[in-house]
Structure formats: C-alpha cells, structure tokens
Amino acid sequence: MRFDGIHHITAITGDAPRNVDFYTRVLGLRLTAKSVNQDDPSVYHLFYGDEVGSPGADLTFFEYPGALPGRAGAGMVHRIVWRVGSAEALAFWADRLEAEAVDVERGGGSLRFADFEGLEHELVVDESGDPPLVAVHPEIPAELALHGFEGVRAYSYRPQSTAAVLERLMNAEPQDGDRWELRGDARRGWIALDTIPDEPARQSAGTIHHIAWNTTEAEHGRWLEVLQEAGIPNSGLVDRHYFRSIYFREPGGILFELATAEPGFTVDGPVEELGTRIILPPWLEQQRPAIESRLTPLPDPRADWAPVTR
Template identity: 55%
Template sequence: MQLDGIHHITCITRDAPRNVDFYARVLGLRMVKKTVNQDDPRAYHLFYADEAGSPGADITFFEWPDLPPGRAGAGMVAAIVHRVASEDALAFWEERLTREGAPVERSPGRLRFANPEGLAHELAVVETADPPLVARSAEVPEEHAIQGFDSVRALVADVAHSEAMVRQVLGFTPAGERTWESRGEHRGSRITFERAAEWGVQGGGTVHHIAWSAARADLDGWRERIMAVGGRPTPVIDRFWFESVYFREPSGILYELATRDGAGFAADEPAERLGERLTLPPDFEHLRDELERELTPLPDVRRWRPGAPAAP
C-alpha cells in the first residue's frame, strides 16, 4: 500500500464570498464543487482545484461565520506550499498579490503570502516529474498558474512521535531535516514538522485537516495499520465524490485518507460546469430549497473563466 501525497487540504473561512473572490479570482483556481459540509449541512463546503478537480490540487473551505479567528499552533498545519513553474511565475504573483493588498515575502524560489484571513501560503519553484495540475483562468496566464500542492508545514508538540506515525505507519520516506515525503505511483508531496510550544486555536484562517491520497481497495488495510499502533480511525465514510477515513496523529493534527479513485466531481454535474451551482449529495437533496434560501449568495465564478464576457 502506498499513499500518493496530498489529496486535499480543508480549511476554515468566516467569509465565503471573500473566500471565493480570493481563490477563484486572485489565485485563478477553478471552483470545482459548491456544496455543503456533510456533517453540518447549513455550512458551505467550497472546493477549488485544477481544471479536473484532481487529487493533489484541491483546497477546500468550510464556512463558519460565527467562529472566531483562529491561530496556528501545535496540532495544526500552519502553511500550505503550492508549486509554480519558474521565477517568472513568482514575479507575476509578487506583482499580482501586492496589487491585491496581500503582504508578500520573496526569496529565491519562494514567495510567501497569506489569504485575507491570515492563512499562510507559499509558492515554490519545484523540479518534479509530477504533471502540473493547472486551472484555466481569465486573469492568470497558464505559464504562471499554480500547479498543485508541493508540501505543508505542520506544527507539533512532539516531533519524534509525529515523524514515527508518517514513517512507520503511513510509509513516508525522509526528504530533508524533519521533512517526509509521501510518494506513490501517481504523485507525491511532503510534510515538514516543527515543534511548537503553544497549542493552536482552530478558527477562521486556519487548516481544519489534511487528506492523503489513497486507493479505495487499501482503506481497510490502512485502518488496521493505524489501529495496530493505538490510533482510532473512523469507519470508511462515503463522501459521495470520494470515500474517507479520519484519525488524529500523535500531536493532534486531523489526518484523512481520501480515495483518489472515487466517483469524482463530475459524477453529478457536467465537467464543463463544475462548481457553477449548488450541488448536494443525494442524502441532502431534500434540503435544497431550505439551504438555497439560507446560504450566503456567492460571486458568479463564471466571470473569471476563459471566454467570459468582459466586465462593463
């Protein structure tokens, strides 16, 4: 059994309209699913990714407007690193993000910035054989587009215990100081652990969980491995577009194993129209009228897609 790096990363926002503007317009990602949190259906769950909604490019957000702002600390992913193609791409993003009012920090091969709620991101020029996972945007040239996840930086209370989980149980391999790589047949990505003395506070602008990409046929085997070291994984949960197992690693980070060979985001809407309307798993369809009345109206993402009419 092998994991294929990061499947998706799920975060928290307090402001879904602003979130859509930042990730779909500013960063040029494609909204591939506008739906609800299946454990809290009166909250949005928004998915942004490449054109196909591929594992390895999918950053998602729960909207909880009443939740206070959070703070990254032990037991949390603190920064998300995305790949880009070149230093020229970094220069494009430095200018674009600065123009949008996002503070940036440039260094060779890297650009650090935060989303409007303070969630830390980095863009990195990375040499890899992995195919680039790119979205088409009316505002971001393809040669400068974000190409999928490279890695995450995680804060933990006990680095050794967190490293033991990824090494001994999940099969990651060393990739630098306190850095571990998950690489399978299809793709790979990395996690770097840093010790933090202060525990994190989950809220707006923080990461809720990180999902690693697994084959459906392996989920039961992964559950057995996790239980063998005292972990407490959930049963396999059907999320309609994929299936998942959740558990907490030794410092409390919520990990998910999500299937790369699930139904996919085009299972219930045409691939060319992904994310344009509210879609609900069948078990929630009876709530549609109520949810469409209650959920906050969102920007029309079609305006930022190639071929959209020019703004008046």
C-alpha cells in the same frame, strides 16, 4: 502501499464571498464544487482546484459566517506550499499579489504570503516531475499558474511520535531532518514539522482543519486495517459521495484524512458544470430547500467570462 501525496487540504473561513473572490479571481483556482459540510449542513463546504477537480490541488473551506480570526498552533497544519513552474512565475505572483495589497515575502527561491484571514501560503518552483494541475484563468497564463500542492508545514505536540506514524505506518520517507515525503505512483507531497509557537492554537477563520492524503478505492480498506492493527482510533470508513474517507488524529494532534481519488466531482455532472450550482450528496437532497435558504448566495465566478481556451 503508499500515498500519492496530498489529496486535499481543508481550512475555515468566516466570509464565503470574499473567500471565493480571493481563491478564484486572485489566485486563479477554479471553484470546483459548492457543497455543504456533511457533518453540519448549515454551512458551506467550498472546493477550489485545477480545471477538473483533481486530487493534489484541492483546497477546501468550511464557512462559519463571521468567525473570528484563528491562530495556528500545536496540532495543526499552518502553511500550504504550492508549486509553480519557474522563477518567472514567482515574480509574476509577487507582482500580482502586491497589486491586490497582499504583503509578500520573497527570498530563498520561494514567495510567502497570507490570505485576508491570515492563512499562510508559500510558492516554490516545481521540481517534482509530477504533471502540473492547472486551472484556466483569463488573466493568468498557463505557464505561470499554480501547479497544485508541493507540501505543508505543521506544528506537532509530539514530533517524534508524528515522525514514527509517518515512517512506520504511512511509509513516508524522511528528508532534510524536518520533512517527510509521501510518494506513490502518480504524485508526491510532503509534510514538514516546525517548532511550536508560544501562543496556543485557536481553530477558527484562517486556520487549517485537516489534511487528506491521496489513496485509491482498491487500497482504502487495507489502510483501515493498518490503522486498526496499530491500535489507532479512527472514524472507520466514511462515504463523502465524491470520495471515501478515513479520519484519525496522529499522536502530535494533527487531523489526518485518508481519501480516495475516486469517484471525483464529476459523479454529479459534467466537468463543464463544476462549481456552478450547489451539489449535495443523495442523503441530503431532500433537505435542499432548507439548506439553500441558510446559505449566502454565491454566483458562478466564471459567469461573466469571455471564452478562454488553451
């Protein structure tokens, strides 16, 4: 069994309206779902991605209003690496981000920047051969849009133990000394381990909460058996309604999730309606009035668009 790269990455924001603006208007992702943290329904869980909410381009945020800036450190993913189609796309994004007063760092075939809360991103030219996962945007031509995740960079308390879990348990392939690739039949992605910074980690706005690896309903139960046979504490099977999950913290402190590609966000409605209303799993539906009363209203970021076709 192998993972089809990254399923989703979940981070934290302290400002949902500004978060929606940055990731939809500036980065051109689609708001694919407005939901709530199922473990804390008082806060948003926002999902951004390609046009149909595919695993592999799914960046999500828990909103804790007013949360202070966090700091990435040991036991955390600290940078998201995205694919773009060409060197011309890198130049396009450098210009676009600088026009938004976002500091960018160019060089070595990549472009680095951070969002308004300090969450690190990097763009690299796509050489994967995987189908691009692209969202429609009126200001961003399809050939210049983001293609989905390439990989992540992380800090581990125990890099050798993290490497052992990746290689022996998760069938990741070591590459270039500090990087491990997880490749299945559909897609691939990687995780790289960097030297831990001196300052301690602080989980808050602008930091990554966990990374999820992409599997299938057919293999999900077997992955649970693998974890249990290895003696790794885990959450057991968790029904997230839009996918099924297993959570565990690998020995270096990074929180991993194993998430299924099925059933996806269209379980609640057609693809045309993604991101237009707050969606709740069935077991929270009876609490909708109370939940919605606590959430900051977030309009559909596409409500005023002229029709866009490709």
